[in-house]
Amino acid sequence: MAWIDFLDLVQSLMDGVMFGATYALIGIGFTLIFGVMHKINLSYAAASVGAAYLSLLIVSVAPTPLVYLLAAVCGGLLGALIYFVCFKFLPLNQALATLMSTVGMLLVLEEAIVHATAGMPQNYPALFADKVFNLGPFIVRGDLLFVFGLGCAVMVGLKFMLEKTRLGLATRAVAQQPIAAQICGMSVDQTNASTFVIAGLLGGTAGAMTGAAIGVLSPLLTLPLTVKGLVVTVIGGLGSIPGAILAGLIVGGAESLFQFVRGVSERDIYVMLMLFVFLVFRPNGLFAAPGGRD
Amino acid sequence: MDFYIGLLQVIGVHTLLGLSAWCILHTGQVSLAQGGFFAIGAYTAGMLTAMAGWSLGPSLFIAALIASLIAIAIGFPALRVKGLMLVVATTAFAEIVRLVFFNLKWQVQTPNGPIGPDGGLGFGGIRYFPANAWSGLEILTLIWCLVAGVMSVLWLLDRSRIGTLWRAVGEDEVAAQSAGINLTAAKVSAFGIGGAIAGLAGGIFSHNTTHIEHGNFTILLATFAIAYPIIGGLKSLLGTLIAVIFIQGFLIEGLRFLGDWRSLLFGAMILAIMLIRPTGLLSAPLRLPLFNSKKNAPIGNAKTGAHHA
């Protein structure tokens, strides 16, 4: 391979890893909800994209950072809504029913987006789109760097919240032993709801960042984002946040790599194959959540 | 009249799809791979009749067989994981299948021009039915004979030893393996049988619509496949059928009354059904979980509802 091709390879790898921060956020969201409820919320990515769409409401009147903030907030609200509708009332032992209800929610959200926008892709504002840094022979896009940075900041904030605040402690306690947590006076319902809200905040941010990085929002984003998010969650290890972060970056980078080598139409085949390889050799993911005795 | 024949044909094909998901759901595994087997069956059967000139019967048989073999092959690694990871693994498989067909270009020259899968443009010209002058009614009969046949086989299976063992595995894997049941064998066999049924359904589908393309086989289709048995109630085969009638009828007929909003209401309807009847339409007596959940929420294992001391 010629030197210039190699440079291009590394360039796209770098871009991919930075974009992978969005996948990491979605993966964290899935893993958070799974860790606490032991259920999958299949509508999560759709809610994230939906939140980004909602933030478009103020795009003409507000500066871009506020738009992102609104996306996050909407994500949180949608998260609470999903908890309320899909999870709160269903008896916990009906795993299939909750799964199906999140599927129903996914369909509702996606159709709502299609209806509201008549299916047309909407432009999404990016920050620092015109800024470009040079790092040796490589170009670092300002908007991608911002996306990456924001993602990292959010992840650090999440870690802080989980480890240093009471809510974080409650979340972890409820995840591990819901009954004991209740006996200690924690409201399982409130903790679960707040977990969904937090995951929603993450998701809204991820939706905004995906829009910023790609430049447009489209309802076609929801299914691929759901699939990639699930892949990230599984590769990282169910219930493990550091795993989701690392896996998100890996998937982002791998996606770019495969696209560079084999083109965009075959790219996802290899991403999926990569997942299969992980499942065969490390079925518990990169960092399995610590298991105890049965 | 033609419209209704078409509707009944679609309902029949989707019932087969739902039945294939029923098998694997019975052992407690959630699989989103049925769409992939459906696609494999569709393309295989189509290629055999349109490109190699086979007749329908053998083509369908081979399509089901190949889908089944592939199901068994990926069943072994995939079924070593459970729960969410299996969902993702099967989703990944289905996506791989779809993308492979998206990229597949293989055409042969026939007197009528090139025939064969053409990448993103799909696979057209599967004209076995029109070429052999099958009427809509005859196709319909074929479809429903197959549905009846598959249902009978599954019904017999469910009442047999195999069915009991499948259900035991679905209920509690730890207890099942401690009682001597080979988990992998049970799960893989359910997966394989489900794969065969899905492949069969796909073969019919491609001949019925004469033109297939990758967009027919998305994850959404797989979601529908598991929706039917779940909404219909896992204990009952008939429930799956009713769920298909209900859902497809709603989606297609509903177009008349609800226009564009039907898809939105469709999602809402699924939500509503799950909230009101979480065990499915055709199962236990009516109980509104909205009022029961606080009192009756069982303490303990989410999957089995067993009581932990």
Added chain:
Amino acid sequence: MLKVENLARYFGGIKAVDGIDFDIRRGEILGLIGPNGSGKSTTVNLIAGLYAPTTGRVIFEGQDIQKLLPHERANLGIARTFQNIRLFGQLSVWQNLWAARVVRETGWSGLKQRWFSTATQGKLETEAYLEFCGLEHKRDQLAANLAFGEQRRLELARAAISGAPLLLLDEPAAGMNSEEIDDLDQRIRKLRDQGKTILLIEHHMELVMGVCDRVVVLNFGRKIAEGKPEEVQQDAQVQAAYLGSDSDDAFMQAALQA
């Protein structure tokens, strides 16, 4: 019949089982007791194959069963019950027994089977075990709807119907009143009379002392005593483990030296 050699299982830093040896002789009822957390359930899980040992071996009928999966061990002859009852809740009482019985002559979970020949034999045995657990009148009820005591009896019958010569009973008397415990005592004796060998893990001392031929005592994952029930009752270390001793030092000494 079964020998446990230097068996150990660590969970991270926790030494649940820390190098124990004992053997179970054919036809006997061996009790396995010890305070909570002493490693009894872990030992059962190690023998049944649900956990893999960190070190040590389990030898069944002269064969090292290390590599065997739980269902293979069950087919070989080791059946068990669970501390937290694990029945097939949505299956009927009859089906719970039938599932465990039917697996005996089918390979590959039912796909390879002699379709006609042994079905009646299996049905007869299932009926017999229905009587054994006294649930003939409830044969079509879902297992999840049974009363607690009935569920325990069903689980015992399910383990027995598998035909396995060795039964591991994990705290079968937990949550029972004294009537039910007497009943359990009778059933265990009946099973032994049928030729089964039993490893009984229990907390209820009267049951253990009454029905067991020998007893092994664990504490902190180690064996601290072994012998006839009366001998073990008198053992100072066992008493210290359960009741505490005059000085804490003596207690720690006893545990560490075991």
